[in-house]
C-alpha cells in the first residue's frame with residue numbers, strides 16, 4: 154500500500170504565540186512493500202510526519218494520499234477508521250498505551266474496535282502473542298506485571314492484531330538493551346518477509362537503517378534534506394557529519410581508512426561488506442607480495 | 444504538546460511582570476471584590492479604565508485577552524439571557540407566562556456582561572504576567588502566618604508548584620495516549636453516553652499508571668537530592684516589594700475609594 | 709583508605725520476587741575513578757545504584773562511602789556525598805524552572821541564599837545552560853533536562869556521581885552532550901563517576917567495567933580485557949564494541965588479527981601497517 158505526500162505542511166497551534174511550523178512542503182512517496190527509514194534530530198518533525206500516515210494529523214496545507222484516500226485540511230474526521238486499520242502505528246514507548254486487565258484483552262482491543270467479534274479477537278490475540286515471541290501463558294496475566302521488554306512486545310502485538318498493511322514504528326527499540334533491540338528488529342524484518350508489510354521506521358540507530366531499510370528520508374527543521382537508497386544517503390559521510398548525524402559504524406570505519414589512504418569502490422554499509430572488502434585487500438596484497 | 448492558551452505565562456519585560464506576585468495576587472482579588480459593589484455606569488467606566496491601564500502596562504498583546512474571553516462567551520451569554528427574561532422591575536416591554544423583558548432586566552444583563560468581562564480580563568492578566576512558580580511563591584508567603592497554627596504551608600506550596608510543573612507534561616501524555624488509542628481504532632467523541640464513558644477508560648488507566656510511576660520516580664529523585672521535608676530549608680527565591688508595587692497598590696486603593704464614594708454617597 | 713566506594717556481600721530481594729535482585733555483590737572503587745556497570749535489562753543495576761545511596765533498605769551486606777558505613781543513622785550524610793542522575797529526564801525535574809531545579813538540592817542542605825545564587829550560577833555555567841536559566845522543563849529537550857539534572861548535582865559538590873542510564877532516553881546528540889560534560893567535570897573536579905549503562909560505546913573511557921548478570925558480578929576489569937571476551941558479552945545479551953565485532957568478522961575470513969583488544973583507531977593503524985605500509 155503506497156502513501157504519497159504532496160507539498161504537505163503542518164503548523165501546530167496556528168495563529169497563537171506558540172505557532173510552530175513542524176512540516177514545510179514535504180513531498181515524498183512511501184512505496185508499497187518498501188522499508189523506509191526516517192532519520193533526523195530531535196524536533197526535526199519525524200513524529201509529526203508519522204501522524205500524517207494514518208490521518209491522526211491532517212495537513213495544514215497540501216495533500217496526503219493513503220492508497221486511494223485523499224487527506225487534506227478539509228477532510229472530515231468521519232470515515233477515517235478504515236485508514237487507521239490499514240496503517241498501524243507503534244508509538245514511542247508503546248507500553249504506555251496498555252490499559253486492560255489482561256494481556257489478551259489488551260491485544261484484542263484494536264480488532265474489536267474495528268468490528269471483530271470477541272471470539273475472533275481472542276484468537277487473533279493468541280496468534281499475535283506467539284508472533285512476537287511471548288509464551289501463550291501470558292495471555293491471562295495483567296500487562297502491568299510484565300517486564301519492560303515484555304510489555305513492549307504486548308503493545309506491538311496489539312498493533313499487529315489489527316492486521317494492518319503498513320506498519321509505522323517510532324523508535325521501537327528505545328530503552329531496550331542490545332539483545333532486546335536485536336530481537337525486536339528481527340521480529341519486524343521477518344514479519345515484513347512473511348506478511349509483506351510496508352514498514353516506516355523512525356530510528357537513531359544507523360546500523361538498523363543500513364541493515365534493513367531500502368529507502369531513507371533525512372529530515373531537518375521540518376523539511377526533507379536528503380532522500381534515497383541507504384547507499385546513496387550514506388555515501389556523503391562529510392555531509393552527514395556536518396549535520397551532526399551518525400553514519401553506520403562500518404561506513405565510519407571505512408571513512409577513517411580512506412583518510413589513511415585506503416580506497417573503496419563504494420563505502421561499505423555493514424560489517425559483512427566491510428569485512429569482505431578488507432579480506433579482498435589482504436588477498437591482493439598477498440598476491441602482489443608473491 | 445498541546446499548550447493551553449488560556450492562563451499561560453507570557454514572559455515580557457514590563458511594569459506588571461516586574462511586580463511582586465503577592466501584590467498582583469492581592470490587587471487582583473481586591474479588584475474582583477470591588478466590582479461587586481459597582482452599581483452604575485460611572486463605576487464601570489472607572490474600573491474599565493483601570494483594567495485597560497493595567498493591561499497596557501503589561502505590554503501583552505490585547506488579542507490574547509480576547510482569546511481568553513471567547514471560550515467563556517456562552518456562559519456569559521446564558522447568564523445575560525436569564526437576566527433579560529427573568530429580570531423584573533422598571534418598564535415592562537414584553538411578557539409571556541413567567542418570562543418578561545423589562546428595562547431593569549436589560550440593564551442588569553448589560554452590567555453582568557461588563558462585570559464578567561472585567562473579571563476575566565483581570566484574572567487573565569494575572570496568569571499571563573505571572574509564572575506559576577511566582578503565584579505559588581506568593582501563596583506560600585501570604586499563608587505564612589498559618590504556620591503558627593501548624594498548617595504545613597511549605598509542603599502545600601511545594602505540592603502546588605510540582606502539580607503546576609507537571610501540568611504540561613501530563614497534557615502531552617494525555618495527547619500521546621489518546622493518539623495511540625485512536626490509532627487502535629477508538630473514535631473519541633462518537634456514540635452514546637455509556638459508550639463515551641467506556642472510551643475514557645483506555646486513556647484514564649494508562650494516565651493513572653504513568654502518573655503513579657512519575658510520582659515514584661520523582662520521590663526517589665527528591666530524596667536522593669536531600670529532601671527531608673520543609674523544616675530547615677533555605678529559599679532560593681526571595682520576594683521583594685518594590686516601588687512598582689507601591690504605585691500599583693496606590694492606584695488600586697484610589698480606585699476602591701472612588702468606587703465606594705460613587706456608590707454610597 | 710583510598711577506596712571511596714566499598715561494597716561487601718550486598719544481597720537484596722524485592723518482597724514480591726523469588727530471586728534476589730542483588731546476590732552477594734562485593735567490589736570497591738578507588739577515589740577519582742570512572743567505573744562503568746553494564747548488564748542487560750533487569751540485571752540489578754538500578755537496585756545496586758539505589759542501595760549505594762540508601763534509597764533501598766538492604767538487610768544483608770555493607771556499603772562504605774568515603775569511609776563511612778551506610779546506616780539508617782547517617783544516610784543523609786552519605787547522600788550528601790553522592791549525586792544521582794536517573795534515566796527519565798522528566799521525572800527528576802523538581803523545580804518549576806531550570807534555576808529552581810538546580811537550587812532544589814541546595815535549599816534542602818540549608819545553604820544560605822547568597823551562596824545558593826553563586827553555586828547555581830557556576831553549576832549552570834559548567835553544563836553550559838546559563839542562558840536557559842528561566843526556562844520551564846517543557847521548553848527543554850531531553851538532553852538539556854539531563855544537563856540541568858547534572859547541574860543540580862554538581863551544585864551540591866558531591867564526591868561521587870552515579871549515572872543510572874542517564875543517557876538511555878536521549879538521542880545521539882543529547883547523549884554526546886551529557887558524556888562530554890561528564891568527561892570535562894571529571895577532569896576539572898576529580899569526581900568519582902559510576903555510570904550504569906548498556907551502551908558499550910559509553911564505557912570506552914572508563915577505568916574499569918563491572919559486568920552484572922542476574923544480580924551477580926560476572927566479571928570486572930579494564931575495558932580492553934572485558935571487550936576481548938566478546939562471546940561472554942553476547943551471551944549476556946550485551947553489545948560488543950565495533951572494532952571487536954569487525955575483528956571477529958575478519959577471523960571468520962581467515963585473517964590473522966592481533967590478540968589484544970584495540971579500538972577503531974588502533975584497528976585502522978593495524979590495517980595500515982599490514983596493508984599499505986611499504
Ligand SMILES: Nc1ncnc2c1ncn2[C@@H]1O[C@H](COP(=O)(O)OP(=O)(O)OP(=O)(O)O)[C@@H](O)[C@H]1O
Pocket residue numbers: 165166171173175193194195196197198199200201202444445446879
Ligand atoms: N502540540 C504541539 N504544539 C506545538 N509544537 C509542537 C507540538 N508537538 C510538537 N511540536 C514541535 O514540533 C517540532 C517537531 O516535533 P516532532 O515530535 O515531530 O519531532 P521529532 O522529530 O519526532 O523529535 P524526537 O526525535 O524528539 O521525537 C518540535 O520542535 C516540537 O517542539
Ligand SMILES: Nc1ncnc2c1ncn2[C@@H]1O[C@H](COP(=O)(O)OP(=O)(O)OP(=O)(O)O)[C@@H](O)[C@H]1O
Pocket residue numbers: 300301722723724725729747748749750751752753754755756873
Ligand atoms: N520495585 C520493584 N519491585 C519488585 N521487583 C523489582 C522492583 N524493581 C526492580 N525489580 C526487579 O529486580 C530485578 C533487578 O531490577 P533493576 O531495576 O535493578 O534492573 P536494571 O539492571 O536496572 O534493569 P534496566 O536496565 O531495565 O534498568 C528485576 O528482576 C526487576 O524485575
Ligand SMILES: [Mg+2]
Pocket residue numbers: 199200201323
Ligand atoms: Mg518523535
Ligand SMILES: [Mg+2]
Pocket residue numbers: 753754755872873
Ligand atoms: Mg535500571
